[in-house]
Amino acid sequence: MLLALKDVNTYYGQIHILQGVSLDVAEGELVCLLGGNASGKSTTLKTILGLVAPRSGSVVFDGEDVTRASTSRRIERGMAIVPENRRLFSPMTVTENLEMGAYRRSGDLRAAFERVYDLFPLLADRRSQLAGTMSGGEQQMVAVGRALMSEPRLLLMDEPSMGLAPILVERSFEIIQAVHEAGVAVLVVEQNANMALSVADRGYVLQTGRIALTDRADALRENDDLRKAYLGR
């Protein structure tokens, strides 16, 4: 397993947010984490990346227990995130944004830039444009490109469809698939269950801080409870 969470309990102050969450992502797998508002999706990502520390349980990445490791350490080990709402450095150029994604890596970044520009040729043309002046869909590419600059083995995506027009949501998931096909494992956190399940291999459903359901993506799509709760039909 590339990533394994075992019985993770995370608190915000006295509030018990994640209540014994266990999940895993295999090498090269595309897994989605579904759930409604306040179900603990983002907290799960923050725990994986080390932005919040769990009170108990463990996070194992690539055979190493990183439960107490810093965010920088985890990124060095091969994690990367596309944050919710993308959070680009808006007054900086595309190139500069991409470079920030590879800050942890020393040495020649040319190969990493080439890889991103191959995946998103549009970014190559726009390399000196300020990220904040781009459209939502273009910003999404910069955000994914920035995360890929560290050549991660696991890409975490927090609500990629958030704030995008329907056509761009589709585009966004095409990007996710492209990354997945390049051999990178992806963990997508989404509210848009339909879209997420159409590309994912497996899925987890979070409900008020617990894993309520887990199965193969095609099986989840047929699951009656899930359909009632999230797919609205």
Place this chain on the structure above:
Amino acid sequence: MTKIGTDEWVAQVGERTEAYRGLTAPVRRTWDGIPLGWRFAAAMLLVALLPVATDSSYVVRVGVNAFLFGLLALGLNVVVGYAGLLDLGYIAFYGFGAYTYALLSSDQIGVHLPAELTLIVVVALTAGLGYVLGLPSRRLLGDYLAIVTLFFGQVFVQLAIHLDRLSLPWADGPVNVTGGPNGIVGIDPIRLVGVTFSSVTDYFYLLLVAFVALAVGLHRLTASRTGRAWRALREDPLAAEQMGLPVNRLKLLAFAVGGAVAGFAGAVFAAVQVGVFPQNFETLLLIMIYAAVILGGAGSLPGVAIGAAVIAVFPEVLRTPDYARLIFYGVVLGGLVALLRPWSRLAAVLAGTVVLGFVVRFATAAAWPDAAAVAPGGLVARALGAWVATPPNATTVGNVAFVLLVPAVLAVTRLRGPARTWALPTVLYLAAFVWETRLVAEPSVTRQLVLGAILVVMMTARPQGLLGTPRVEML
């Protein structure tokens, strides 16, 4: 994903870019074409001629002051403009550098180290102090950091005042470290590789070299990976953390660089003044440096340098009533020309103001027969004497007029259309009246008022400062 031809947006960017228009267009295009380095070199060459062009040591001293402001502003720009850390204890580093140099180069504790060594010690110590102050401040954001660092700045001043009677367990009596309110005097001049800097002009050139070196160094730092990481940190600390940027190390580095620059400036200041006193490092100076950074545009090196020059030179110019007048009426006139459209409206307002002035002067001549002339001055003053009404008890009438002026100005900003055009001459005349009866004779008050007014206007018209980049908002 297709990769054919060029990107549409990129192909059109040339024709979509707005061209300069009007008479100034060729000048602005040429100006844009000159590389930044050339502009900087030309400006510095001009400045270098200042001591040659004047034989007044006062003017050179103002230049020295401007360079000290410039160094401080460049240093503060690293902390505030690049890393986005609101450091209100910045002046303490300046003071710490000055006092360290003073202690190591005077009879205060009887140590006279060579200046080369002292300057290195000062820079190392202030950089270290910046690092240490940064340590507990790493987790503090925005306002909280501001409070803690403000406290630090105050502590420094208090220590400087009270460390003249320090009781040490092994010493017999109280030990005098800082000289208390009397400060430390008789500081050695800076002596580098056999050259002694003794006159103000010497220090002017020393500071010029230091300023150029720092500006070039910081320019290169901005263009480096660390510089870009600082900007990323300022724009979005959370995203920076999620990208794995060493957020804490970057903050500490900014504090250390800012501290070292201020420390160096402090050391030169101590040598120029031949003495250091606690009141040299009060909060007012901090406000001035912040004003320079904000006025010039936080994050822009040339902007901050220009801001520092303006803040340093402006109050000096305002000391002379005639120059102050020129600036006041120049700014008012310039503002009207820039803001009033069309030309007929501008002409009407100006003519109205002039006529109103003569009418009021004529009408009040009967009531105030023994009126004193306006504050003496040159040609402008004489011309104004025939126009501005001069009450015998200028202080009282001026004060009343000043109180009336504030709501009048506010009212004009609220009025729209013809009403504003009609109201403007009265308000303008009232402003001129207040200026002549009260403000021109009191430079100390006027300086603060004018500076404040400039900052307010600046922040309203150009929130990013003179040369700062406007913030691009997401979403």
